[in-house]
Amino acid sequence: xxxxxxxxxxxxxxxxxxVGLTGPVERPAPGTLPLRGDLAHIALAxxxxxxxxxxxxxxxxxxxxxxxxxxxxxxxxxVVTLDAGTPVEVLDYSGPWAWVACGPxxxxxxxxxxxxxxEDGA
Numbered sequence: 001x002x003x004x005x006x007x008x009x010x011x012x013x014x015x016x017x018x019v020g021l022t023g024p025v026e027r028p029a030p031g032t033l034p035l036r037g038d039l040a041h042i043a044l045a046x047x048x049x050x051x052x053x054x055x056x057x058x059x060x061x062x063x064x065x066x067x068x069x070x071x072x073x074x075x076x077x078x079v080v081t082l083d084a085g086t087p088v089e090v091l092d093y094s095g096p097w098a099w100v101a102c103g104p105x106x107x108x109x110x111x112x113x114x115x116x117x118x119e120d121g122a
Contacts, residue, residue: 031070031079034091034101034108041091043104056089056101059116066115068107072097079109090116 027035033048034041040050061082069076072094082088082102088111092099098116101108 028106031068031077031109032106034089034099034104034106036099039092039099041089041101041104041108054091056091059088059090059098059100059118061086061088061111062115062117064115066111068100068109068111070109072099072110076110079107082111085117088116 033044034056035044035048035050038050039052039054040048042053042055044050045053061084063084065084065086066082068079068082070079080102086102088100088102090098090100091108093113096113097110098113099108100111
């Protein structure tokens with residue numbers, strides 16, 4: 001089965017004035033903004049410093065819907081339940097999991113890759 005891609009807005013780019021440390025920033029709660037210790041959504045580059053910024057790949061949730069989890073574990077708390085066809089932005093793949101967000105303002109969390117439309121589970 002082929003992967004269906006959803007378009008991602010073209011405004012996701014690095015800030016023109018660069019990125020730097022300008023003082024303390026309050027870290028958002030887990031599961032809110034797409035920000036981890038190692039990665040952040042490219043749209044957050046002007047607000048949060050991260051080791052790497054990711055331009056997301058647009059996808060959508062498969063026919064069965066999906067539970068977005070706080071961690072890449074089946075027993076992790078559910079951040080939100082997403083309906084079939086919900087657009088998501090994939091920021092990272094790791095094993096059977098995808099770290100996704102519903103946009104730069106969140107929420108963010110983990111889905112099984114097989115929960116994404118067009119995936120064969122591999």
